[in-house]
Amino acid sequence: MTARRTAGQQAQQLARRAEQLKALGHPVRLRIACGLLRHRCQVGRIVAQLGLPQSTISQHLGTLREAGIIVPERRGVCVCYRVTDREIARLLARLAVE
Amino acid sequence: MTARRTAGQQAQQLARRAEQLKALGHPVRLRIACGLLRHRCQVGRIVAQLGLPQSTISQHLGTLREAGIIVPERRGVCVCYRVTDREIARLLARLAVE
DNA sequence: CAATAATATTCAAATATTGTAATATTACAA
DNA sequence: TTGTAATATTACAATATTTGAATATTATTG
Numbered sequence: 001m002t003a004r005r006t007a008g009q010q011a012q013q014l015a016r017r018a019e020q021l022k023a024l025g026h027p028v029r030l031r032i033a034c035g036l037l038r039h040r041c042q043v044g045r046i047v048a049q050l051g052l053p054q055s056t057i058s059q060h061l062g063t064l065r066e067a068g069i070i071v072p073e074r075r076g077v078c079v080c081y082r083v084t085d086r087e088i089a090r091l092l093a094r095l096a097v098e
Numbered sequence: 099m100t101a102r103r104t105a106g107q108q109a110q111q112l113a114r115r116a117e118q119l120k121a122l123g124h125p126v127r128l129r130i131a132c133g134l135l136r137h138r139c140q141v142g143r144i145v146a147q148l149g150l151p152q153s154t155i156s157q158h159l160g161t162l163r164e165a166g167i168i169v170p171e172r173r174g175v176c177v178c179y180r181v182t183d184r185e186i187a188r189l190l191a192r193l194a195v196e
Numbered sequence: 197c198a199a200t201a202a203t204a205t206t207c208a209a210a211t212a213t214t215g216t217a218a219t220a221t222t223a224c225a226a
Numbered sequence: 227t228t229g230t231a232a233t234a235t236t237a238c239a240a241t242a243t244t245t246g247a248a249t250a251t252t253a254t255t256g
Contacts, residue, residue, distance in 0.1 A: 014132075015125050017193055022123025026214090027109075030116045043233060053216055058234055060214095077223050077232050091189055095115055124244090141203060151246050156204055158244095175202050175253050 020088060023067035029060045037092050040082035118186060121165035127158045135190050138180035
């Protein structure tokens with residue numbers, strides 16, 4: 001109904017985007033996010049790929065998840081993550097960080 | 099001469115991008131960066147606009163500067179900042195925060 | 197050379213993030 | 227059930243970030 005966003009809504013939107021950028025602002029998380037850009041991937045493979053402790057990877061996945069950048073999908077015992085925010089996906093593709 | 103980037107260079111490039119995203123991943127800094135997107139602006143105006151202590155703003159400007167996102171330009175006593183990284187500028191314009 | 201205005205830097209306290217070992221949960225098979 | 231593989235959560239030490247007052251620097255004017 002409202003044509004314009006209220007100042008409060010704008011601040012919230014900005015805070016949300018800042019949270020997402022912050023989540024991507026860590027080498028490991030940026031690498032994970034870029035890796036998930038093309039194909040979804042299960043946690044175990046990410047752990048193997050990056051060679052970091054499982055708990056460390058899981059925490060970073062949690063950060064990206066809470067920022068609304070990725071989303072988990074259970075496939076039996078495994079959990080598959082994929083990028084869910086389209087705006088962020090475009091952004092990552094543009095950055096072209098391998 | 100090298101057709102491909104080495105793994106080390108890629109890691110460096112990723113780390114650099116992560117640093118930039120991290121710099122933008124703070125509400126005040128994101129607001130500053132978005133504000134500078136269209137028009138350059140001097141520090142005093144930014145301070146007045148955001149209503150935060152001068153030292154706080156100056157520190158945030160320093161963070162954005164070190165990340166290579168903005169660049170200062172002395173004009174007499176004043177310092178004018180503007181967005182300098184084109185990739186980041188496009189990214190910010192896309193995010194359409196505000 | 198003052199004096200002043202604009203900006204940057206330093207410092208310390210409060211708070212947040214990071215990394216990882218240990219532990220818990222979850223889903224499935226036997 | 228019990229066992230096991232995959233993932234998440236917890237706990238906590240180490241480290242980093244954030245803030246704002248105080249102070250320093252820089253450029254300009256008189």
